[in-house]
Amino acid sequence: MTSVILREDAQLLLQVTTMLGKLLLEYGAEVYRAEDTVQRVAKSAKNVREVDVLATPGWIFVSFHMGNESHTKMRRVRTATIDLFKVTRLNDLSRRMTSGQMTMEEAESALLAIQREKESAPLLPVAGGLIGAMAFTLILGASVGDTICAGLAAVCMLAAQRIGERFHVTFFVDTLIGSVVSSAAALVMYRLGLVENFNLAIVGSIMLLFPGISITNSMRDALSGDFISGLTHGMQALATALAIAIGVGTILLIMQGVPA
Numbered sequence: 001m002t003s004v005i006l007r008e009d010a011q012l013l014l015q016v017t018t019m020l021g022k023l024l025l026e027y028g029a030e031v032y033r034a035e036d037t038v039q040r041v042a043k044s045a046k047n048v049r050e051v052d053v054l055a056t057p058g059w060i061f062v063s064f065h066m067g068n069e070s071h072t073k074m075r076r077v078r079t080a081t082i083d084l085f086k087v088t089r090l091n092d093l094s095r096r097m098t099s100g101q102m103t104m105e106e107a108e109s110a111l112l113a114i115q116r117e118k119e120s121a122p123l124l125p126v127a128g129g130l131i132g133a134m135a136f137t138l139i140l141g142a143s144v145g146d147t148i149c150a151g152l153a154a155v156c157m158l159a160a161q162r163i164g165e166r167f168h169v170t171f172f173v174d175t176l177i178g179s180v181v182s183s184a185a186a187l188v189m190y191r192l193g194l195v196e197n198f199n200l201a202i203v204g205s206i207m208l209l210f211p212g213i214s215i216t217n218s219m220r221d222a223l224s225g226d227f228i229s230g231l232t233h234g235m236q237a238l239a240t241a242l243a244i245a246i247g248v249g250t251i252l253l254i255m256q257g258v259p260a
Contacts, residue, residue: 014073021060028082044098137204150204157182179247211237
């Protein structure tokens with residue numbers, strides 16, 4: 001009977017820890033942070049020893065000994081969507097778990113609630129994108145009119161990406177759609193005489209697509225010796241840059257072929 005109870009506890013702990021790590025990675029947490037958090041939660045459980053956690057941008061593995069048995073579980077991590085608010089909530093949840101303030105059953109329910117939770121302010125990213133694109137364009141020395149148009153192009157880009165997310169497109173296609181839409185919007189406003197410097201309007205709007213987080217994570221992971229994660233993030237950044245180049249280049253070719 002004792003072995004059966006321990007086995008059930010182990011399966012529940014595996015379910016909770018792998019779900020926690022999976023959500024952390026999917027919402028944009030660093031690989032080392034996901035590994036450290038999951039390891040701390042697993043070690044805080046009773047009768048657990050020899051905890052090992054391996055995380056990559058695409059997978060997470062958790063293994064430990066409970067009683068006389070070894071238990072291992074693996075989960076696939078889908079494309080990451082940056083949501084630092086949920087990362088903060090997951091970190092807070094993990095602290096409550098390690099301090100014994102909640103049971104594994106309660107933790108599992110809380111994780112499912114966070115996973116199913118929808119955005120509380122869906123227009124906030126759009127507003128942030130508008131301000132960010134305008135700020136980038138203004139820094140580049142554009143006029144007030146070009147700055148406003150770049151912000152509007154960024155809003156069109158974010159709206160197109162939201163539509164693409166409903167069809168579960170890959171990050172490459174999502175970035176390609178965003179770069180095409182933002183460049184096309186800037187081109188239309190340029191043809192209407194609303195934009196003076198077409199290049200600055202495009203650059204300001206597509207800066208939101210720049211893979212800064214992927215590049216940073218790639219360098220940090222590589223310098224810390226985690227070359228698999230570093231290479232993965234580096235390839236993601238390269239693919240993102242390629243998608244931006246293809247999208248903007250396509251619109252520039254169309255612009256050359258269409259008479260003013």
